[in-house]
Amino acid sequence: EVKKNGKNGFCYFSNELDENLLVKIELERDLRKAVQRHELELYYQPQIRTGNNDMVGVEALVRWNHPTKGTLSPGIFIPIAEETGLIHEIGTWTLREACSQMRKWHLAGGPLIPVSVNLSSHQFHQPNLIEYIRGILEETGLEPEYLELEITESMMMDATVSTEILQQLNEFGVKISLDDFGTGYSSLSYLKQFPIHRLKIDRSFITDITDNTSDQAIVATIISMAKHLNMDVIAEGIETKDQLEFLTQNACQEIQGYYFSKPLPALQVEESFFIPQRIK
Numbered sequence: 001e002v003k004k005n006g007k008n009g010f011c012y013f014s015n016e017l018d019e020n021l022l023v024k025i026e027l028e029r030d031l032r033k034a035v036q037r038h039e040l041e042l043y044y045q046p047q048i049r050t051g052n053n054d055m056v057g058v059e060a061l062v063r064w065n066h067p068t069k070g071t072l073s074p075g076i077f078i079p080i081a082e083e084t085g086l087i088h089e090i091g092t093w094t095l096r097e098a099c100s101q102m103r104k105w106h107l108a109g110g111p112l113i114p115v116s117v118n119l120s121s122h123q124f125h126q127p128n129l130i131e132y133i134r135g136i137l138e139e140t141g142l143e144p145e146y147l148e149l150e151i152t153e154s155m156m157m158d159a160t161v162s163t164e165i166l167q168q169l170n171e172f173g174v175k176i177s178l179d180d181f182g183t184g185y186s187s188l189s190y191l192k193q194f195p196i197h198r199l200k201i202d203r204s205f206i207t208d209i210t211d212n213t214s215d216q217a218i219v220a221t222i223i224s225m226a227k228h229l230n231m232d233v234i235a236e237g238i239e240t241k242d243q244l245e246f247l248t249q250n251a252c253q254e255i256q257g258y259y260f261s262k263p264l265p266a267l268q269v270e271e272s273f274f275i276p277q278r279i280k
């Protein structure tokens with residue numbers, strides 16, 4: 001039953017639904033052309049070692065420079081890309097672009113650091129993943145050890161597929177990190193059976209870490225567990241000095257977050273972090 005607002009309330013609600021659907025259909029239509037039209041752009045967020053402020057890596061994060069709607073974040077269009085299958089084209093573009101940019105930076109004398117690329121579950125489960133990754137690395141000239149693939153816990157739950165894929169990637173030399181760690185619906189037992197190089201502590205545990213003792217306990221435990229399992233560990237979403245201090249005190253050596261830098265366009269990464277003169 002429609003209450004207080006009667007007919008109007010109901011109409012408003014249903015119009016809003018229609019509108020959302022229309023926006024989605026529009027975005028989907030536009031997204032189909034985004035790659036060809038060079039509307040996608042990778043931003044890069046530095047990953048920092050706390051002791052000396054060295055950059056130890058960068059994460060590639062895709063943006064869509066939409067012709068009329070401005071810069072759209074992946075949270076808006078990646079789900080649409082996944083629903084429609086466009087994720088393969090977009091994911092391939094992203095991987096190729098990230099590897100090629102990193103190779104360019106290496107050749108130009110930038111630091112020999114890896115680039116982290118987020119994989120969607122569709123990409124991770126495609127039947128020829130190894131060949132596909134190998135192809136992109138060969139094409140762009142990037143060495144496998146400079147590519148880190150970010151996957152989430154839920155992607156590994158299909159254990160029969162994952163063990164083999166992860167082992168092959170590992171033998172090939174590509175690194176694997178577990179993104180948004182601690183938020184997935186999964187068990188810890190897979191941590192010992194899969195070759196995972198790094199845990200990325202999810203930002204949701206960091207936000208209130210200076211006050212929330214549960215978050216403190218969870219984060220301290222993840223850091224310690226990673227060490228004992230011989231994995232690297234990085235904390236995501238550090239925005240304040242106090243958060244950084246907690247992590248430093250708890251021996252988390254790598255951080256990523258606005259406190260150090262937001263994700264930046266490639267050119268700005270060069271200007272701000274790599275070398276004083278522009279790389280071309």
Ligand code: C2E
Nearest residue numbers: 061062073074075094118119120237238239256257258263
């Ligand atoms: P993610 O991989 O966990 O990436 C971290 C997100 O946190 C990024 O949002 C980044 O901009 C944001 N972030 C980093 N530091 C801070 C901070 O200090 N404070 C706050 N509030 N946020 C921070 P972004 O770029 O909007 O990406 C959102 C998600 O979209 C990513 O989460 C990732 O899951 C997905 N994504 C991004 N690029 C790609 C891509 O190329 N392919 C796929 N499949 N997914 C992508």
Ligand code: MG
Nearest residue numbers: 059118150179
């Ligand atoms: Mg990520």
Ligand code: MG
Nearest residue numbers: 118152179180
């Ligand atoms: Mg993520």
Ligand code: MG
Nearest residue numbers: 179180202236
């Ligand atoms: Mg994350």
